[in-house]
Amino acid sequence: MSKPGAYTRADVVDTALRLLDQYGLADLSMRRLAAELEVQPSALYWHVPNKQTLLALVSDQIIGRAAPVDDLGDWKATTLAGATAIRNALMAFRDGAEVVSSTLALGLGADGALARIRGGIDQYCPDAEIARVSAESILFLVLGQVWHEQQRMQADSLGVVAPAVEANPEDAQAASRVLQEQIDSFEFGVGLILAGLETRMAAVR
Amino acid sequence: MSKPGAYTRADVVDTALRLLDQYGLADLSMRRLAAELEVQPSALYWHVPNKQTLLALVSDQIIGRAAPVDDLGDWKATTLAGATAIRNALMAFRDGAEVVSSTLALGLGADGALARIRGGIDQYCPDAEIARVSAESILFLVLGQVWHEQQRMQADSLGVVAPAVEANPEDAQAASRVLQEQIDSFEFGVGLILAGLETRMAAVR
Numbered sequence: 001m002s003k004p005g006a007y008t009r010a011d012v013v014d015t016a017l018r019l020l021d022q023y024g025l026a027d028l029s030m031r032r033l034a035a036e037l038e039v040q041p042s043a044l045y046w047h048v049p050n051k052q053t054l055l056a057l058v059s060d061q062i063i064g065r066a067a068p069v070d071d072l073g074d075w076k077a078t079t080l081a082g083a084t085a086i087r088n089a090l091m092a093f094r095d096g097a098e099v100v101s102s103t104l105a106l107g108l109g110a111d112g113a114l115a116r117i118r119g120g121i122d123q124y125c126p127d128a129e130i131a132r133v134s135a136e137s138i139l140f141l142v143l144g145q146v147w148h149e150q151q152r153m154q155a156d157s158l159g160v161v162a163p164a165v166e167a168n169p170e171d172a173q174a175a176s177r178v179l180q181e182q183i184d185s186f187e188f189g190v191g192l193i194l195a196g197l198e199t200r201m202a203a204v205r
Numbered sequence: 206m207s208k209p210g211a212y213t214r215a216d217v218v219d220t221a222l223r224l225l226d227q228y229g230l231a232d233l234s235m236r237r238l239a240a241e242l243e244v245q246p247s248a249l250y251w252h253v254p255n256k257q258t259l260l261a262l263v264s265d266q267i268i269g270r271a272a273p274v275d276d277l278g279d280w281k282a283t284t285l286a287g288a289t290a291i292r293n294a295l296m297a298f299r300d301g302a303e304v305v306s307s308t309l310a311l312g313l314g315a316d317g318a319l320a321r322i323r324g325g326i327d328q329y330c331p332d333a334e335i336a337r338v339s340a341e342s343i344l345f346l347v348l349g350q351v352w353h354e355q356q357r358m359q360a361d362s363l364g365v366v367a368p369a370v371e372a373n374p375e376d377a378q379a380a381s382r383v384l385q386e387q388i389d390s391f392e393f394g395v396g397l398i399l400a401g402l403e404t405r406m407a408a409v410r
Contacts, residue, residue, distance in 0.1 A: 133390050142349070144344075147348070152310040155310055185342070189338070189345065191401065192398045196401035198404070
């Protein structure tokens with residue numbers, strides 16, 4: 001991969017995703033990416049015009065890797081499964097929530113995240129505006145919670161978390177319990193939004 | 206304010222809050238703060254041991270400035286008012302969501318945010334665990350949404366937002382409409398969580 005032109009845009013994005021996971025968003029620079037691909041930064045810009053575009057492509061990859069969700073026959077179960085797939089995709093890469101949130105804010109991509117959550121809601125809710133705002137609420141909840149967890153993980157790795165909340169990394173059972181509590185809280189929160197939507201739709205019918 | 210010792214910890218935090226709003230979190234360094242206070246960085250560390258602690262103090266200031274909320278006689282209205290006060294407090298300072306979220310993740314403060322949201326919920330929900338997880342869901346929704354809006358605002362100011370979503374700053378009416386839509390979406394989302402909690406509590410009674 002030492003010659004310019006010996007790699008594709010997909011190679012660039014795959015390498016960026018690997019560097020993101022290894023070093024975090026703050027240290028994912030076009031310069032580092034070029035060095036990793038063993039090309040001049042100028043050669044990189046031939047594939048990706050700027051860092052925003054690179055992050056949008058990385059973001060689409062993160063969302064694209066979310067597990068496919070079948071129609072579970074119940075709109076609430078299908079929506080929760082879609083939201084869980086997005087949550088897991090964000091959790092799979094360091095700073096995943098930040099990459100996807102910034103891409104969404106810039107209007108550059110990651111639309112698959114909302115579409116995945118809307119799939120189940122659209123089966124139930126005929127009002128497109130209510131469906132959209134409900135799905136966005138779930139997406140903001142997912143982003144806010146995963147962001148929190150990823151900040152915590154990074155702080156843990158730097159050893160700057162206050163003792164009272166720090167998990168003992170030696171204690172696998174405690175770590176597993178924390179993870180289960182996060183999943184339970186997430187499912188509980190999404191469940192409240194879906195039950196609330198049901199109440200709201202029942203009121204207008 | 207040129208002599209070391211001529212300022213208090215409160216002065217340090219107020220100045221940090223002003224620099225945050227002016228330059229953003231990425232450019233709020235201990236070095237810049239010391240320069241602004243016209244002291245050596247070493248003098249600054251006498252007041253604040255490290256940047257995490259500084260951000261925790263700034264975070265507590267942001268939350269502390271949230272408008273007080275009266276008991277509105279209806280637990281859902283009181284909770285929404287509390288959540289709105291937190292939202293407005295985060296929106297009042299550049300990168301407010303990021304400062305508060307990172308402080309929460311590190312377990313260093315900003316507990317007032319959750320307490321403010323729990324006030325109304327605790328009036329209604331006797332189960333402390335359900336009340337806590339419900340309030341956390343609302344807080345993650347608030348953080349996720351404000352984070353999104355603040356990333357958008359920053360991107361707007363840098364001119365890197367995709368044309369389809371960019372607001373025309375000349376068009377005050379359009380900007381006001383976008384703001385109103387954000388508030389409506391926020392209130393709708395919180396409303397769904399509260400209606401969902403009501404359904405859930407009714408089911409166990």
